[in-house]
Amino acid sequence: MKKTHKIICLLLLLAMSAVACCVPASALAFGDVDGDGRLLAADARMVLRASVNLVTLSEEQKKAADTDCDKAITAADARNILRLCVGLGNTDDSCMNGMDGATLVGISQKGYRIYVKNGMTYVDGLLIANKTYALPSSYNPGALLNECYDAFDKMQTDAWYGAGLYLYEISGFRSYETQQNLYDRYVATDGKAEADTYSARPGHSEHQTGLALDVNSLYESFADTAEGRWLAANAHKYGFIIRYPKGKTDQTGYIYEPWHIRYVGVEKATKIFNSGLCLEEYYGLTSVYAD
Ligand SMILES: [Zn+2]
Structure with missing residues (x-):
């Protein structure tokens, strides 16, 4: 009974x-x-x-x-x-x-489906660009996508009126061709191995997505400024993540970049922020060049 x-x-x-x-x-x-x-x-x-x-x-x-x-x-x-x-x-x-017209190409280490549509890779509805996943050279939104631009605009306004801090874009959308020129210049100066630690090969730059931007300063010391601290603590509330966090080089494939933010939407940004993980760890993705 x-x-x-x-x-x-x-x-x-x-x-x-x-x-x-x-x-x-x-x-x-x-x-x-x-x-x-x-x-x-x-x-x-x-x-x-x-x-x-x-x-x-x-x-x-x-x-x-x-x-x-x-x-x-x-x-x-x-x-x-x-x-x-x-x-x-x-x-x-x-x-x-x-995801109409998308093809399932694999399952990530964390169980997320990896889709490819028009040559672009999506996980959890997010367009992925890193060392493993490239964008086609033909993908060219021409500028930051509206959702990213609007979110940054709002964040900028709130930082200014709420905290008296000025956040400004120093590099937003970059086309495949622009990235090609940039990367080639870095390789000429520092060599390929060194350039790969801080600059993306063409097709692999998140700036080409139209969903990422660099703000204020390209120096690590930005993290210790009032603006850098505010950004790290608040970006997720506007849908952004610090894409290449400190101590995550092995996962992201890039050095710490406290200035590079990626728009993923408030819900996902908040989850990723609270997890303390970088995007690759959170979704179980790799970021390694094939060659
Ligand atoms: Zn950047």
Whole structure:
């Protein structure tokens, strides 16, 4: 009797937790049943439970779990998710949320799906440019993207009126060609190995994304100025992360750059800031040149 009671309680808890963790549809994508942005065995387990009616999935979760888009949650979906977790599966574009026409090329070490669309790499909806992932030379937004520009504008205003500090852009968007010239110049001066520690090869610069900019100073001492300290403490509130933090050179592939900020949106910036990790660690990505 007691044992049955326990099992019923457990099932109720499972059902409740499934219903309670409803997440906005935008957070969900193909196979990511709990909407945490990752594709893990836990997602497959949840689908298996749902398929034998042990848990109830929300409408959004059902949509995300339905890997073959047949509108039914079955063990086949769980199998498919498991295969995707280990990088064996393929995706059906029509199932994907905001990634139409994208191809799943792998799963990161932290379980995030890595998509390629038009030659560009996306993880958790973020365009990735680092030493592993390059942008095509044809990608040229021409300037900072609006969301990045507007966020910086707001941050600049708040820093000025709230703290009397002046933040200003010294380098924003850089085209593939501009980066090529810059990198070639550095290589001519310092040699390739040295240049690679502080300047990106063309196609690998985050400045080409239109979502990154350098502010105020290109010296490490910027970190100890009032502006540098304010930026480090507040950038995430505006959707920016300090992209190449101190002590993360092995992960990011770059020296500490307290001036280089990348726009990822407030929600993700806050999560990354609170994690104390750099972008590569947070998503389980590498940043290493192939040659
Ligand atoms: Zn920069």
